[in-house]
Amino acid sequence: xxxxxxxxxxxxxxxxxxxxxxxxxxxxxxxxxxxxxxxxxxxxxxxxxxxxxxxxxxxxxxxxxxxxxxxxxxxxxxxxxxxxxxxxxxxxxxxxxxxxxxxxxxxxxxxxxxxxxxxxxxxxxxxxxxxxxxxxxxxxxxxxxxxxxxxxxxxxxxxxxxxxxxxxxxxxxxxxxxxxxxxxxxxxxxxxxxxxxxxxxxxxxxxxxxxxxxxxxxxxxxxxxxxxxxxxxxxxxxxxxxxxxxxxxxxxxxxxxxxxxxxxxxxxxxxxxxxxxxxxxxxxxxxxxxxxxxxxxxxxxxxxxxxxxxxxxxxxxxxxxxxxxxxxxxxxxxxxxxxxxxxxxxxxxxxxxxxxxxxxxxxxxxxxxxxxxxxxxxxxxxxxxxxxxxxxxxxxxxxxxxxxxxxxxxxxxxxxxxxxxxxxxxxxxxxxxxxxxxxxxxxxxxxxxxxxxxxxxxxxxxxxxxxxxxxxxxxxxxxxxxxxxxxxxxxxxxxxxxxxxxxxxxxxxxxxxxxxxxxxxxxxxxxxxxxxxxxxxxxxxxxxxxxxxxxxxxxxxxxxxxxxxxxxxxxxxxxxxxxxxxxxxxxxxxxxxxxxxxxxxxxxxxxxxxxxxxxxxxxxxxxxxxxxxxxxxxxxxxxxxxxxxxxxxxxxxxxxxxxxxxxxxxxxxxxxxxxxxxxxxxxxxxxxxxxxxxxxxxxxxxxxxxxxxxxxxxxxxxxxxxxxxxxxxxxxxxxxxxxxxxxxxx
Amino acid sequence: xxxxxxxxxxxxxxxxxxxxxxxxxxxxxxxxxxxxxxxxxxxxxxxxxxxxxxxxxxxxxxxxxxxxxxxxxxxxxxxxxxxxxxxxxxxxxxxxxxxxxxxxxxxxxxxxxxxxxxxxxxxxxxxxxxxxxxxxxxxxxxxxxxxxxxxxxxxxxxxxxxxxxxxxxxxxxxxxxxxxxxxxxxxxxxxxxxxxxxxxxxxxxxxxxxxxxxxxxxxxxxxxxx
Numbered sequence: 001x002x003x004x005x006x007x008x009x010x011x012x013x014x015x016x017x018x019x020x021x022x023x024x025x026x027x028x029x030x031x032x033x034x035x036x037x038x039x040x041x042x043x044x045x046x047x048x049x050x051x052x053x054x055x056x057x058x059x060x061x062x063x064x065x066x067x068x069x070x071x072x073x074x075x076x077x078x079x080x081x082x083x084x085x086x087x088x089x090x091x092x093x094x095x096x097x098x099x100x101x102x103x104x105x106x107x108x109x110x111x112x113x114x115x116x117x118x119x120x121x122x123x124x125x126x127x128x129x130x131x132x133x134x135x136x137x138x139x140x141x142x143x144x145x146x147x148x149x150x151x152x153x154x155x156x157x158x159x160x161x162x163x164x165x166x167x168x169x170x171x172x173x174x175x176x177x178x179x180x181x182x183x184x185x186x187x188x189x190x191x192x193x194x195x196x197x198x199x200x201x202x203x204x205x206x207x208x209x210x211x212x213x214x215x216x217x218x219x220x221x222x223x224x225x226x227x228x229x230x231x232x233x234x235x236x237x238x239x240x241x242x243x244x245x246x247x248x249x250x251x252x253x254x255x256x257x258x259x260x261x262x263x264x265x266x267x268x269x270x271x272x273x274x275x276x277x278x279x280x281x282x283x284x285x286x287x288x289x290x291x292x293x294x295x296x297x298x299x300x301x302x303x304x305x306x307x308x309x310x311x312x313x314x315x316x317x318x319x320x321x322x323x324x325x326x327x328x329x330x331x332x333x334x335x336x337x338x339x340x341x342x343x344x345x346x347x348x349x350x351x352x353x354x355x356x357x358x359x360x361x362x363x364x365x366x367x368x369x370x371x372x373x374x375x376x377x378x379x380x381x382x383x384x385x386x387x388x389x390x391x392x393x394x395x396x397x398x399x400x401x402x403x404x405x406x407x408x409x410x411x412x413x414x415x416x417x418x419x420x421x422x423x424x425x426x427x428x429x430x431x432x433x434x435x436x437x438x439x440x441x442x443x444x445x446x447x448x449x450x451x452x453x454x455x456x457x458x459x460x461x462x463x464x465x466x467x468x469x470x471x472x473x474x475x476x477x478x479x480x481x482x483x484x485x486x487x488x489x490x491x492x493x494x495x496x497x498x499x500x501x502x503x504x505x506x507x508x509x510x511x512x513x514x515x516x517x518x519x520x521x522x523x524x525x526x527x528x529x530x531x532x533x534x535x536x537x538x539x540x541x542x543x544x545x546x547x548x549x550x551x552x553x554x555x556x557x558x559x560x561x562x563x564x565x566x567x568x569x570x571x572x573x574x575x576x577x578x579x580x581x582x583x584x585x586x587x588x589x590x591x592x593x594x595x596x597x598x599x600x601x602x603x604x605x606x607x608x609x610x611x612x613x614x615x616x617x618x619x620x621x622x623x624x625x626x627x628x629x630x631x632x633x634x635x636x637x638x639x640x641x642x643x644x645x646x647x648x649x650x651x652x653x654x655x656x657x658x659x660x661x662x663x664x665x666x667x668x669x670x671x672x673x674x675x676x677x678x679x680x681x682x683x684x685x686x687x688x689x690x691x692x693x694x695x696x697x698x699x700x701x702x703x704x705x706x707x708x709x710x711x712x713x714x715x716x717x718x719x720x721x722x723x724x725x726x727x728x729x730x731x732x733x734x735x736x737x738x739x740x741x742x743x744x745x746x
Numbered sequence: 747x748x749x750x751x752x753x754x755x756x757x758x759x760x761x762x763x764x765x766x767x768x769x770x771x772x773x774x775x776x777x778x779x780x781x782x783x784x785x786x787x788x789x790x791x792x793x794x795x796x797x798x799x800x801x802x803x804x805x806x807x808x809x810x811x812x813x814x815x816x817x818x819x820x821x822x823x824x825x826x827x828x829x830x831x832x833x834x835x836x837x838x839x840x841x842x843x844x845x846x847x848x849x850x851x852x853x854x855x856x857x858x859x860x861x862x863x864x865x866x867x868x869x870x871x872x873x874x875x876x877x878x879x880x881x882x883x884x885x886x887x888x889x890x891x892x893x894x895x896x897x898x899x900x901x902x903x904x905x906x907x908x909x910x911x912x913x914x915x916x917x918x919x920x921x922x923x924x925x926x927x928x929x930x931x932x933x934x935x936x937x938x939x940x941x942x943x944x945x946x947x948x949x950x951x952x953x954x955x956x957x958x959x960x961x962x963x964x965x966x967x968x969x970x971x972x
Contacts, residue, residue: 001857001858004846004850004853004854004857005843005845005846005850008845008846009845012845013845179843179844179845181841182841182842182843183843183854183858184802184826184829185800185802185829185835185841186829186830186835186854186855186858186900187826187827187828187829187830187831187855187858187859188826188830188858189822189823189826189827189858190822190823190826191823192826192858273822275802275803276802277797277802277803280802280837280841
C-alpha cells in the first residue's frame with residue numbers, strides 16, 4: 001500500500017502531515033533534551049564520587065608485597081592497580097583497583113582476595129560509584145536510586161508524550177476513515193492498513209525526529225552552559241563538561257522513534273479494527289453524541305457563542321491534545337511561579353530578612369576548637385570590619401530544679417507538655433538538652449553590655465525564652481519565660497553522652513558542673529544562627545575563659561569554630577569579596593577553613609532559583625508549544641475539515657463578521673478553559689502550601705506572581721489567536737456553492 | 747454449480763428495546779452465472795444481505811457459503827482476503843479512493859495481493875467500460891457515470907466468483923443507468939459472471955434472470971424469469 005497509496009498521498013497532502021511532523025519533532029526534542037541532561041547529571045554524579053571518594057572500583061588492605069601487586073595487575077580484567085599512598089602506612093598497604101568490566105568487580109575481587117589470602121574485612125568496594133553503574137555487590141548498603149530514577153522519569157515522559165501526541169495521529173488517520181473503509185471493502189486486511197499507517201507515520205516523522213534530536217542536544221548544551229554559569233561562583237560548585245556519546249544519540253533516536261511509532265500504532269490499531277461498513281458510512285465530519293448547550297458562551301456572546309461552543313464540543317477529540325498540553329503547561333507554570341514566590345517569602349522570613357544585620361562574612365574553622373584560634377585581634381583590626389565574633393557550638397544536658405519553671409510555662413502545662421525529645425521531667429528535677437554557645441571573651445563582654453548585664457566572665461548567660469507552640473506557629477512565634485529568674489542562681493551542666501534523663505530510673509544527680517548564671521537574656525548575640533526557637537530551650541552563652549576551665553571536666557570537645565564578621569560595606573559584593581579574601585589570608589593556611597559571605601550567598605541563592613525557574617519554565621513552554629503546534633495544525637486544516645459546517649451556517653445567513661466572532665470565541669474558550677481549571681487547582685495547591693508553611697495569606701497575595709502568569713497566558717492566547725486568524729481567513733474566502741458540494745461522493 | 751448458499755441467515759442490530767431484525771432467516775442458493783436481482787422497499791434488509799454476502803458485515807446467526815467456503819465464521823484478515831479475491835462490490839456512491847488515479851483504483855485488489863496485472867484482461871475491461879482514456883485521472887475529475895464504470899472495472903479485475911451491486915444506478919441519470927446495466931449484463935453473458943443486484947428500480951430488476959423480493963428481512967418471493 002505504501003508504493004501505490006501512501007507515497008502519493010503524503011506527496012499531495014503535505015499540509016496534512018503538519019501536526020504529525022510537529023508532534024514528532026517536539027517529542028524528539030523533549031526526549032533528547034531530557035535524556036541528554038540526565039546523562040550529564042549522571043556523569044556529574046560519577047565525577048562527584050570520583051572527586052570525593054576516588055574512581056577505584058575495589059580496594060584491598062593488608063600486608064601486600066610488591067609481588068602481590070604485580071599479581072593483581074596481571075588479572076585479565078584489572079585495568080589498573082595502584083598503592084593508595086594517603087591511606088597506606090607502615091605494615092598496612094592499601095591497593096586501589098580499577099576493572100575493565102566493572103560488572104565483574106565482585107567476582108574478581110573475591111578471586112584476588114583468595115589468592116592474596118585476605119579476609120573479607122580487608123576487601124572493600126566503592127559502593128557509591130558502582131551503584132551509579134547499577135552494579136550490585138553483595139552486602140552493598142547503597143540504594144540504587146539515581147539511574148533508576150532517571151530511567152523512571154524518562155519512561156513517564158515517554159508515556160505522557162504518547163498520551164499527548166497519539167491524538168495527532170488519530171486526527172490525521174480518522175480523517176481518512178472512509179478511504180480505509182473502501183480499502184477494507186476491496187480486500188485490504190487490518191494488518192495491511194496498520195502497516196500502511198505506521199509506514200506513513202515513519203516517513204513523516206523520521207526527519208522531524210532527527211531535527212528534534214539535534215535541537216534537543218543543542219538545547220542541552222545550552223542548559224549545561226547556563227547551569228555552569230549559575231554554579232560558577234557557588235561554594236563547592238563543579239563545572240559540568242559537555243560530552244556526548246554515540247550510544248546516547250542512538251538511544252535517544254530509538255526512544256523517540258519508539259514513542260512516535262507507539263503513538264501512531266494506537267490509533268492505527270483502532271482504525272484497522274473498524275468494520276469496512278462502519279468506516280464507509282462514517283463521513284469524517286465531527287458529530288456530537290448528545291446535545292448539550294453552551295450556556296456560559298451563549299450568555300456571554302450570544303448565538304455565536306453557542307455556535308462556537310458546539311463546534312468546540314464537536315472537535316473535542318481533535319482538540320484533546322491541545323487542551324491536555326495547554327492545561328499541563330499552565331498548571332506547571334502557575335504552580336512553579338507560586339512555589340517560587342512562596343519559597344522567596346519564606347527565605348526572606350527565615351534567612352535574609354532576619355539575618356540581614358547578623359552577619360556579612362562567616363569563616364568556618366573546620367576541626368578547630370575555639371581555644372586553638374588566636375588571631376582575632378588581627379581580624380578585628382581589618383579595615384571595614386565593625387564587629388567580629390569567634391564562637392563554637394556544642395550541646396550539654398542542663399539540669400535544674402522543677403520548681404524554677406516560670407508561672408507562664410506552668411500555666412501552659414509545664415515543660416512536660418512540650419514533648420519529651422529534649423526535655424525530661426523527673427519528680428523534682430528537669431533536664432533539658434540545650435545548646436551551649438561559647439563566645440570569645442571580648443564578644444561575651446559585649447553581649448553582656450548588649451543585654452544590660454554586668455560584663456562578668458565567671459558564669460553563663462541563660463536564654464530565658466521559650467516558644468509557646470500551643471498558641472503560635474513558628475513563622476509568627478510568641479514566647480514565654482522558661483524559668484523564674486529570681487529562683488535560679490546556677491545551672492548544672494552534664495555531658496550529653498553520659499548524662500541521664502531526669503525521667504530515667506538511674507538518673508545521675510551527682511555528676512555535673514555547676515555554673516553560676518550571671519544574667520538572663522531575651523535576645524541572643526548577633527550570630528548567623530538563631531536560637532531560642534522551637535527545638536532549643538535554655539541556650540547557654542558561655543565565655544571562652546570559663547569554657548577552658550570546665551570543658552575538660554565536662555568531657556566535651558571537638559567540632560568546628562566560627563568567626564562572624566560584620567562589615568561597614570553591607571551591599572557591595574566586591575568589597576565583601578575583598579574583605580573575605582583578606583580575612584582568609586590573616587587566618588592562614590594552617591587552618592582548614594571555608595568562607596561564606598552574605599551578599600554572595602544571596603546572589604548564589606537568587607541564581608539557583610533563576611536556574612530552576614529557567615529549566616522548569618522551559619518545560620512548561622515546551623508543553624505549551626505542543627498545544628500551540630496542534631492548534632496550528634488543526635486550524636491549517638480548517639478548509640478541509642470545517643468548510644461544510646461553515647457553508648451550512650453561511651447558507652442560513654451567518655455573516656463574515658459573525659464568523660470572525662466565532663473564531664475569536666473559540667480561541668478564547670480553547671485557552672480560557674485550561675486557564676480556569678488550572679487557576680482553580682493552583683489556588684487550592686497554593687492555599688495548601690501557604691497553610692503548610694504557616695505564612696499569612698495576605699503576604700502571598702501582595703507578592704502573587706500575577707504579571708508573569710498573565711504574560712504567559714497572553715502569549716499562548718496570542719499564538720492560538722494567530723492560528724485561528726490564519727485558519728479563519730481561509731474559511732472566509734470560501735465559495736459557498738463549492739463548499740456545499742458533497743465531496744464524500746467522489 | 748452452486749456458487750452461493752445462505753442458510754438461516756439472521757441479522758439483528760441493537761439490543762433490548764432498540765433491537766431491530768434486519769434479516770430474519772434468509773435461505774438462498776445462487777448458481778454460477780446467474781444474474782439475480784434483489785428488490786424490496788427501503789429498510790427491507792436488501793442492503794444488509796448484500797453486505798453480509800460481501801463479508802463486510804457478519805450475520806448474527808446462520809451460514810453463508812461462497813464456493814463452499816463459510817464466510818460467516820471468518821476472522822477479519824481472512825474475510826478481507828476473501829473479499830479481495832472472491833467478491834466484487836459496486837456501491838451506489840462508487841467508493842473510489844479520491845487520492846488515487848483511476849488505474850490504481852481499478853488495480854487495487856491485485857496490488858493488495860501483490861499480484862501482477864494481466865494487461866490483456868485489464869485492457870479488455872477498461873475498453874469495454876469506456877474508461878481507457880481516463881486511467882490517469884483522479885475520481886473527482888470524472889462524471890458520476892464514469893466513476894461508476896471505474897468501480898465496476900475494479901470489482902471485475904480479480905475475476906470474482908460473485909459480483910455484488912448495491913443500487914449501482916441509484917446516483918446516475920437515465921442514459922448512464924442504461925449503459926451501466928448493459929455492462930453488467932454483458933459481463934454476465936460474456937464472462938459468465940455471477941451477479942447479485944440490489945435495487946428498488948423495477949426496470950433494472952427486469953434485466954435479471956431471477957428476481958428475489960425481500961420484505962421485513964424475509965424472502966417473500968423468488969421468481970425465475972427465463
